[in-house]
Amino acid sequence: MSLLEVQEVGVRFGGVLALESLSFSLEAEQICALIGPNGAGKTTLFNVISRIYEPSQGQVRFDGHDLLAAPAHKIMDFGVARTFQNLALVPGLTVLQNVMIGAYGRSRGGIWASTLRLPPVRAEERRVTSRSLEILDRLGLSEVASRPCAGLPYGTLKRIEFARALASEPKLLMLDEPASGLTHGEVDELGLLIQQIRDEFSLTVLLVEHHMSMVMAISQKVVVMDLGRKIAEGTPAEVAQDPRVIAAYLGAPA
Amino acid sequence: MSATATTGASAHRSPGDWALKVAPWVVLFVILAIVPFQFPSFRVEQFCFWMTLAIAACGLNLLTGYNGQISVGHGALFGIGAYTTGILITEFGVPLFGATVASAVLCFATGILIGLPALRIKGLYLALVTLAVATLFPLLLEQFSAITGGSGGLQITSPQLYRGEMRERPIRLESPVAGLENDQWKYFVFLGITVVIFILSRNLIKSRVGRSLVAVRDNEVAAESSGIPVSQVKIVTFGLSAAIAGIGGSLFALDQGQLYPSSFTIVLSIYILVAVVVGGAASIIGPAIGAVFYGLFSDVIVQQMPDRIQPARAVILGVLLILLMLLAPGGIVGGFRTLQAKWSARRSSALNSGPDPIV
Ligand SMILES: Nc1ncnc2c1ncn2[C@@H]1O[C@H](COP(=O)(O)OP(=O)(O)OP(=O)(O)O)[C@@H](O)[C@H]1O
Ligand SMILES: [Mg+2]
Numbered sequence: 001m002s003l004l005e006v007q008e009v010g011v012r013f014g015g016v017l018a019l020e021s022l023s024f025s026l027e028a029e030q031i032c033a034l035i036g037p038n039g040a041g042k043t044t045l046f047n048v049i050s051r052i053y054e055p056s057q058g059q060v061r062f063d064g065h066d067l068l069a070a071p072a073h074k075i076m077d078f079g080v081a082r083t084f085q086n087l088a089l090v091p092g093l094t095v096l097q098n099v100m101i102g103a104y105g106r107s108r109g110g111i112w113a114s115t116l117r118l119p120p121v122r123a124e125e126r127r128v129t130s131r132s133l134e135i136l137d138r139l140g141l142s143e144v145a146s147r148p149c150a151g152l153p154y155g156t157l158k159r160i161e162f163a164r165a166l167a168s169e170p171k172l173l174m175l176d177e178p179a180s181g182l183t184h185g186e187v188d189e190l191g192l193l194i195q196q197i198r199d200e201f202s203l204t205v206l207l208v209e210h211h212m213s214m215v216m217a218i219s220q221k222v223v224v225m226d227l228g229r230k231i232a233e234g235t236p237a238e239v240a241q242d243p244r245v246i247a248a249y250l251g252a253p254a
Numbered sequence: 255m256s257a258t259a260t261t262g263a264s265a266h267r268s269p270g271d272w273a274l275k276v277a278p279w280v281v282l283f284v285i286l287a288i289v290p291f292q293f294p295s296f297r298v299e300q301f302c303f304w305m306t307l308a309i310a311a312c313g314l315n316l317l318t319g320y321n322g323q324i325s326v327g328h329g330a331l332f333g334i335g336a337y338t339t340g341i342l343i344t345e346f347g348v349p350l351f352g353a354t355v356a357s358a359v360l361c362f363a364t365g366i367l368i369g370l371p372a373l374r375i376k377g378l379y380l381a382l383v384t385l386a387v388a389t390l391f392p393l394l395l396e397q398f399s400a401i402t403g404g405s406g407g408l409q410i411t412s413p414q415l416y417r418g419e420m421r422e423r424p425i426r427l428e429s430p431v432a433g434l435e436n437d438q439w440k441y442f443v444f445l446g447i448t449v450v451i452f453i454l455s456r457n458l459i460k461s462r463v464g465r466s467l468v469a470v471r472d473n474e475v476a477a478e479s480s481g482i483p484v485s486q487v488k489i490v491t492f493g494l495s496a497a498i499a500g501i502g503g504s505l506f507a508l509d510q511g512q513l514y515p516s517s518f519t520i521v522l523s524i525y526i527l528v529a530v531v532v533g534g535a536a537s538i539i540g541p542a543i544g545a546v547f548y549g550l551f552s553d554v555i556v557q558q559m560p561d562r563i564q565p566a567r568a569v570i571l572g573v574l575l576i577l578l579m580l581l582a583p584g585g586i587v588g589g590f591r592t593l594q595a596k597w598s599a600r601r602s603s604a605l606n607s608g609p610d611p612i613v
Pocket of ligand 1: 016017036037038039040044085
């Protein structure tokens with residue numbers, strides 16, 4: 001059975017149909033790319049899955065759970081983590097603390113125990129700290145661990161979000177344009193890193209990205225969207241030759 | 255890999271930085287310990303009052319500084335704590351400790367009630383709701399004069415042994431230590447409670463829960479998608495913040511021995527908020543420093559000013575506040591941190607450790 005199943009999801013903003021009866025599925029430990037021109041509805045789909053937007057129709061099932069029946073803060077519990085296209089970091093916290101926020105749902109310690117700094121709370125704090133530092137280290141961010149996020153380069157901030165998502169020990173990782181703001185060399189490097197991380201953490205990855213070279217190089221499956229609808233789906237080689245895809249990207253009517 | 259992993263966070267902290275961190279605390283505690291012996295009794299009483307406000311400001315800081323919810327109504331919560339303590343002691347003979355705990359619990363519940371609308375409304379609108387609470391509170395006290403004593407005041411009394419028999423007498427803290435006057439004893443009791451509350455709130459802020467407060471303040475979407483139950487965090491923070499303000503109020507009742515509605519007007523709420531902002535919102539010690547500065551201004555400096563300019567004291571305070579906010583938008587603690595950062599940057603420009611934003 002597929003890990004993620006998106007079934008006939010529709011989202012409407014006033015007169016705009018941001019998603020129109022979108023369906024696709026995702027197999028475990030795949031890297032699946034979601035591509036399409038600006039405004040195709042890719043980020044909207046992420047927001048549906050993470051329960052930020054309420055779809056007007058459809059179903060989303062993940063690992064046996066009905067995601068649309070759960071509140072937003074439960075989605076991470078099921079094993080879905082994401083990054084944001086326009087960054088959603090916590091400027092009042094250090095880089096390390098931001099990553100530790102990702103581990104919130106995977107750690108314990110309530111108000112009273114924390115207030116009294118009981119030994120289990122301290123042990124848990126040490127565990128989460130060293131785990132988060134490991135992740136930062138794995139992503140090459142050790143240098144900035146104790147810095148506030150403010151003032152760091154855009155690419156670094158995107159990578160901190162990546163680290164935060166990993167800290168939640170996800171099964172499905174959704175990356176919204178992780179390569180934006182990177183140079184060509186850095187893009188290739190990031191593609192490699194995503195593949196390695198997928199293998200190390202046994203992840204399934206849903207990737208939104210405009211850098212086609214990276215998409216073609218690392219994904220097993222590509223879903224192409226335009227104007228809220230799925231216009232093609234298949235292996236990278238298949239979609240690259242699809243006339244509808246070529247038309248959508250060139251802006252001509254399909 | 256693991257070598258960097260375990261040391262990364264605090265690797266570049268030299269002994270000099272450490273001394274810089276600890277020295278102010280040592281100085282502070284020495285000053286706090288000798289203060290009650292250097293000032294006349296009425297001043298020591300004032301210091302006790304400032305401490306009750308520092309506690310309330312500490313509570314408000316959790317809410318406003320760390321969780322980003324503005325309340326202009328903490329004076330009312332402070333008042334609920336004070337009146338609950340007063341009524342429980344006078345009418346029901348509840349011992350002081352029990353009355354303080356009960357006040358905190360009642361304020362927690364009240365805070366949750368005020369926090370519920372805060373889920374739907376934000377920013378200035380929330381401030382307006384809390385403003386309404388602050389405005390209504392003294393009116394309610396007068397309305398329910400049967401239990402609050404109305405504008406005639408509530409004299410807090412407890413049964414005490416007096417000339418060989420039990421009588422209702424005004425409550426006070428008797429010093430059990432030979433060399434200490436009653437007011438000095440009260441000072442140290444209040445100081446102990448204040449320090450404990452500040453340490454506990456520091457523990458909370460530095461924990462997983464504290465990080466969730468800041469995450470909710472800075473980015474609700476990020477918080478929610480990281481598994482933080484945003485609504486629950488907001489409501490519980492409101493309750494907790496109210497409970498701490500209530501403890502401050504409870505001590506205030508003990509401090510004053512009598513309560514009047516006129517002590518719990520909107521002015522008190524603003525006072526508490528100003529203490530947070532002046533001291534430095536989102537710094538743990540900030541509210542205490544702010545409370546002392548405000549106390550110094552209104553109880554000491556204003557009294558020294560010539561009578562002619564007395565009526566203008568609100569204007570003077572306002573101008574001072576504006577100046578402070580221009581010079582140090584992060585309050586006194588914020589300004590201090592900036593200086594500290596500049597200083598250590600000058601000494602070691604190589605390493606950029608930066609201030610820890612959650613302290
Ligand atoms: N919150 C919103 N309110 C109104 N309209 C929205 C909202 N979010 C998205 N839309 C609209 O939905 C459509 C899809 O937007 P979306 O952000 O999902 O596109 P995208 O595929 O992520 O594009 P890009 O590649 O530029 O990030 C657009 O027409 C956009 O204007
Ligand atoms: Mg997008």
